Amino acid sequence: MEWAIKSSQIVFPDEVKSGYLVISNERIQGFYSSYQGKIIDYTDQIIMPGFIDIHIHGWGRGSFSHKGSSGALSRMSKDLVHTGTTAYLATSGAMANDFLEYSLAQAADYIESATPDNGAEVVGIHMEGPYINSEYLGMQSADSLQLLSISGFDKFNQIARGHIRSMTLAPELEGGLELTKYLRKQNITVAAGHTAATFDEITRAIKEADLNHFTHSYSAMRGFHHRELGVVGALMYYQDVFAEVAKQTGITIKPEAFDILYRLKTDNKMVLTTDCVGFADFPAGSEFYHYLRKQKFKTQENGYLRLENSDGSYSEIDTSNYEAIKNLEMSFLESVQAVFPRLDNGLLSVARIASENPAYLAGISARKGSLNSGKDADILVLDNQLNLLQVYCRGIKQI
Structure with a gap:
């Protein structure tokens, strides 16, 4: 079946x-100035490629890194479309080896x-660990680390x-x-993360081993000093490597820190991710303290998630209700x-750092990351305030 989307704002790479925009058999057939056939009219709306999240452990009602199951991935996939995400790398963590192997098989x-x-x-799949440095664990598990x-x-x-x-991985480890x-x-992206490497050690990894990416820039890595530039200095200094930034809440990193990195990396090498974990799908009886938000998450046997605040107050949320979580x-x-108001090229910047660059790092540029002919029909419909109106995954309407 062939059909077309009509719009005055279809975002292509340039x-x-x-x-x-004509779609046929789950793929984009091409772009035309006129078309005769079935048309869905989004004249005044923005049409852009779906977001690709290359670092996400869980979202909504699913947590791959904590449940490790195909069921968790199914719940994530259904809920992620409500965020504009149409493709993602299922991201593991440093977990017990048996669980990690089970998770990899389930993902496959x-x-x-x-x-x-x-x-x-x-x-x-994105494996975040188990080859990381115990000095910069972040929220990872020390007893699940392994030798490289x-x-x-x-x-x-x-x-x-x-x-x-x-x-x-931490490239400074043996x-x-x-x-x-x-x-x-093997064309697998390697990102420095959870690493105590010096500037010189990162330099060797880039120049001698082709390290090409950095995980959650600034976080869980040796910081910048004017005499030892560390990992942060290296990711800023080397212009040809990608750097991801996670959740732009202003908590994980300050907006100004994003801006500094963006000025250095520009649209060419910046990547947006979420690094979300899917709190609602932790195993029953789990407790997790979020050191940035100063909250304790407790998964109840009755299917509710209890959030305890530092002042002693708490709330409980039904984990089966996506709207609630x-x-x-x-x-x-x-x-x-x-971040949109601070980007250099508006919608073109969004398409680059949220779709095209992640597609490249995930090794799927041949079929995702833009609205060019031959790509999967992963399409977002947004209003001019960037509110999500509709999502298509390989041509199938989702919301």
């Missing part, structure tokens, strides 16, 4: 055009069986049936350069809305 099962009706597409190993990675990727697309080289030769974390769309 310009915003007025006309018709889901990737190979899900359809556009499921919502946002899982396009691969090519054979260990090969086992993980065999279990994942080749679906690992990205790995966050074996870090060798593993980074090995992964990059969607504000527990900042969504991809909300981050876009927060």
Whole structure:
């Protein structure tokens, strides 16, 4: 079936055009100034490529990193479309090895069986750990860290049936350069994260091993000093490597810190992510203290999530109700809305840092990341205040 979207604001990589975006068999067939056939009229709305989140552990009613199941991914996929996310990398954490291997197998099962009706597409796996530095754990688990190993990675990727697309590691650890080289030769993105590396150690990883990305810039990494530039100094200094920034709440990093990095990286090398975890889908009986928000999350046996504040007050939320839990974390769309006024090229910047760059790092540029001909029909319809009106995943209407 062939049909077209009509709009005066269709966002392509280099310009915003007025006309018709034609979709056929789940893909974008082309752009035309006129069209005869079935048309959906979004004349005054913004049409842009779906967001791609390459670092997300959970969202809404699903938490892949804490449940590790295909069911968690299914719930995430259905809920993520409400945030403008149409594709993502299922992101693991530093968990017990048996659980991690189970998670990788479950992700592979889901990737190979899900359809556009499921919502946002899982396009691969991002392993955040277990090859990270205990000095910069963040919210990771110290007792689940492992020694860096090519054979260990090969086992993980065999279990994942080749679906690992990205790995966050600490390149200064023993074996870090060798593993980074090995992964990059397979076109797997390697990101420095949870790392105590010096500037010189990151330099070697970039120049000798082709390290090409940084996970949640500023956070969980050696900071900047004028005599030891650290990881933060390296990600700023080297212009040809990508840097991701997570949730633009002003809590994780200050808006000014985003602006400094954006001025250095520009649209070319900046990547938006969320790093969300999906609090509502933690196993029953779990407790989690969020050191930035100063809140304790307790998952109840009755299906409710209890939020305890530092002043002793608390609230309880039904974890099966997406509307009730969607504000527990900042969504991809909300981050876009927060940074949009400060971007250099408006909608073109959004398309680059939220869609095109993430698609490249996930290794899926051939079919996602823009509205060019031949790409999957992953499409957002927004109003001029960037509120989400409609989402299409591979041509299938979602909301």
